[in-house]
Amino acid sequence: MKFMQLMAGALSLGLASAAYADGHEPVKVGFIYVGPIGDGGWTYQHDQGRLAVEAEFGDRVETVYQELVPEGADAERAITQMALGGADIIFTTSFGYMDATNAVAAKFPDIKFEHATGYKREHPNVSTYDARFYEGRAVTGTLAGYMTETNKIGYIASFPIPEVIQGINSSFLHARKVNPDVEMVVTWAYTWFDPAKEADAARAMIDQGVDVILQHTDSTAPQAAAQEANANGGRVFTFGQASDMIQFARNDDGTPGPRIASIIDDWSPYYIERVGAVLDGTWEQQASWGGMPEGEVVIGEITEAVPAEAKAAAEEMIAAITAGDYHPFTGPINKQDGTPWLADGEVADDGTLLGMDFYVEGLTGEIPN
Amino acid sequence: MDLSAISPTLLIASLMVAATPILLAAIGEMVVEKAGVLNLGVEGMMIMGAICGFIIGVETGSPWLGFLAAALGGAVLALLFGVLTQVLLSNQVATGLALTLFGLGLSALLGQGYVGVKAQTLGRIDLGPLSDLPFVGRVVFGHDPIVYLSLALVVAVWAFLKFSRAGLILRAVGESHEAAHALGYHVRRVRLAAIAFGGACAGLGGAYLSLVRVPQWTEGMTAGAGWIALAIVVFASWRAGRVLVGAYLFGGITVLQLNLQTAGAKVPVELLSAAPYLVTILVLVLISRRAGRAGAAPADLGKPFHASA
Known part of the structure; x- marks a missing residue:
């Protein structure tokens, strides 16, 4: 009897904490990179965008990334792993991830996917974004x-x-x-x-x-x-x-x-906007193509x-x-x-x-x- | 197409630079195989050399110390292979493959803080008036010291194997370890020395990539050069001179195809990209065939040796 009570107590405690977490759990933002974040070029800039998201939203978000993901079959594995890891929105940051992104998006309809520089949006949870x-x-x-x-x-x-x-x-x-x-x-x-x-x-x-x-x-x-x-x-x-x-x-x-x-390439404005949309539940599929007017392309x-x-x-x-x-x-x-x-x-x-x-x-x- | 834009002088000069990492790794591996050991871990030892050389080169500011560290790093990794295969008698093919994976992973770990860092590179030697001569000035007298070191190494290895007593013992160990053992030679010791030498050479080749040819550190930057070196040893039928031909051919066609693209040659780009592999294999197969095939490979290549057997 005592044991059962204990169990019930533990169970209700567990449920309570789960409910609590549901309201306050940070949005998990994933990034898939084609190069190392220290390449000093393309991937480095995407990672700067990730850091900007962290700076903007603080502990309301949690970011994860995987670097050096080859384009092709291995990309699908990496994206799937990130989806299974509890990401709410995943940015796949190279053209060659196009098919892999759409394939994984079909399996995880509740997760938002954002594919950089591609044109395929086969599912309502896939957006594409590019810069001019x-x-x-x-x-x-x-x-x-x-x-x-x-x-x-x-x-x-x-x-x-x-x-x-x-x-x-x-x-x-x-x-x-x-x-x-x-x-x-x-x-x-x-x-x-x-x-x-x-x-x-x-x-x-x-x-x-x-x-x-x-x-x-x-x-x-x-x-x-x-x-x-x-x-x-x-x-x-x-x-x-x-x-x-x-x-x-x-x-x-x-x-x-x-x-x-x-x-x-300054991805920060876009990443902040899209993660913000996930946070207030207004995220919708779109094809974004910003350039110099939007501040996405900057001349050094x-x-x-x-x-x-x-x-x-x-x-x-x-x-x-x-x-x-x-x-x-x-x-x-x-x-x-x-x-x-x-x-x-x-x-x-x-x-x-x-x-x-x-x-x-x-x-x-x-x-x- | 404007082929006159391609300067033969500069083409030869840059092919020598492109070929040097492969040449260094291949000449080392040839000695290892001559001793009867098949080490498939060349890629892993190269990349270890690349990162060890880069780290020490950055920390001390001396590319020479970097190259020394690269040779040591490559040799240490090779000796790991040596202990496993020669003392513990593990399978050489599997151990070599594992060594490649291990080297790639370990180098990525070691190199975490070194991405995007600049290292002091080795400049071209300056021989004054000699370096100013047309053509030969740039091709013969206008390189960095490692290019000359790699060429000297080829000659040294050739002379060592052909004329020295120690070279004869090394070949004997590779051809028949039983006979060499019966004559009282230390098969295991000779092989371990050869393996360490091979690792040091591969390490130098890797460091040449990270300290001179690129020059910066990137994960996986050897990008298959170690496998090319392995293939060149086989297709060169274990002869030092042909290893040189093979490495320069591969480096040469790699550079040539980029030059042809730049000059606007009317050849499909896909074909140009594949050309270095195709031509190198073809040429080396042809010269090996003409030279006769019998007994090109050391007879005891890849076979385990135990004194009690």
């Missing part, structure tokens, strides 16, 4: 056009997906605008993150006379390669990718370069290596894009084969941009399948 990196590329492309002396600029591309092709086209168009003689070479690295390969790709470009390198891969290795070239008498400039990479703004001897500006400090004229042009463009007065894809623009894409004054629609699979006129080479 091409707006930033318009600025760095402008700077590249001014800075090159060899008239050869290089683009280290990762995978042939719309986001990367937008970046290539936007950089090239704006470099050409200020420098009609500029040529752009594109090297496909087929990786988001492989420092040795990125360094080799940058070196191959530098060896062939490329003097401004734009990268769409995540490590700082190309910056280090450019710094090495500058230490050996070169004149090579780079841009920070995803993160500021300001530590490369000086050469070893203290002169300015190789990094002259950067495109910074333009260093003194850039002449005043070029800096002014870049700043003017930042202002115009931020104010919504200028769209980087404004006609007239022809496709690579010379067929018209946008008429004079016409602005690209988001649908075309999200499926972009063609180069603009003037670019050489083919996009791999």
Whole structure:
């Protein structure tokens, strides 16, 4: 009898604490990262967003993350594990997690999923979010056009997906605008993150006379390669990718370069908004695509290596894009084969941009399948 | 396509840099296999070398001490394999594979605080007027010291195996440990020494990645270089000269394919990316075939030895 009473007491106590926890339990926010949080680039910025969420909501949220999750089958396992671990909302922060995210979302209808840079929202609990990196590329492309002396600029591309092709086209168009003689070479690295390969790709470009390198891969290795070239008498400039990479703004001897500006992805506003929506129960499926006006794409400090004229042009463009007065894809623009894409004054629609699979006129080479 | 943009001088110079990590690891593994031991843990020892070299390089500010630590780190991990396989007679293939996994995991743990840190790198040597000569100045006299060390190591290993008494004993142990044992040689001791040497070489190769070629620390940064080194040893039919050819071929085509892409060659990118693997295997198979196949592999490769047997 006594034993039964004890049991009942314990049980009711357990129930009570469960009910208590239900009202006050912090919202658990999960992040899946493709690189290490110390990559100094893409993943680092997402992690800054995670920390911003913690700072904003304090003990109302709890965050967890897993880094270095390969795209593909392993991603599904990692996301599932996080879902089973009690996450309320999971941000999967790389394009290659698209199918895995949707597959796991089907199994956990009560958990919210947010997939970065993808386009598949197969279930009501999946949102996608992206940033208009091409707006930033318009600025760095402008700077590249001014800075090159060899008239050869290089683009280290990762995978042939719309986001990367937008970046290539936007950089090239704006470099050409200020420098009609500029040529752009594109090297496909087929990786988001492989420092040795990125360094080799940058070196191959530098060896062939490329003097401004734009990268769409995540490590700082190309910056280090450019710094090495500058230490050996070169004149090579780079841009920070995803993160500021300001530590490369000086050469070893203290002169300015190789990094002259950067495109910074600031995910904090978006993450705070979406976690906030989960907290007050207003979360709904959406496809978000913010850019400079929303503060998601930010241009890092333009260093003194850039002449005043070029800096002014870049700043003017930042202002115009931020104010919504200028769209980087404004006609007239022809496709690579010379067929018209946008008429004079016409602005690209988001649908075309999200499926972009063609180069603009003037670019050489083919996009791999 | 503008192939004239590719400068042969710079191409050869950068292929030597790209090939050096693989060359170092492969020449070490060749000695191990010549002694009759199959160590599949090259990748693990390389990455241990990469992190040990990087940590010491950052903490002391001296890349030389970094390389020393890398060689030690690689050798210590290799000796773990040595004790397990030579003393405790565990299976060499399984132990080697485990060593790779262990090295990858341990290096990630050790490297936690070193992501995004900058290390002092080794500069190119400066031989004054010699380094200013056209072509040879850059290709022959314009590298960092480790490139020369790796080439010297190839010559040393070749001479050691071919001309020295110790090299003959090492080969005897690899060809027939029973006979070597009967003659009074310490099979286990010779093998342990070879394993440690192989580990040290792999460690140097790894550190070359983290301290010179990239130069920074990233988890898993060897990205399969150890496996390439293993394959090169086999396809080079255990000859030092061919190991050099294989490593430079692989490094060369890796660099060449990036250069061809940059120059806008009209070749599918997928094919270019696969080319280093395909061409290296093809060429080494062809030269091995022509040189005759009999007895290329050490006869007792991978077989366990116990003195009582």
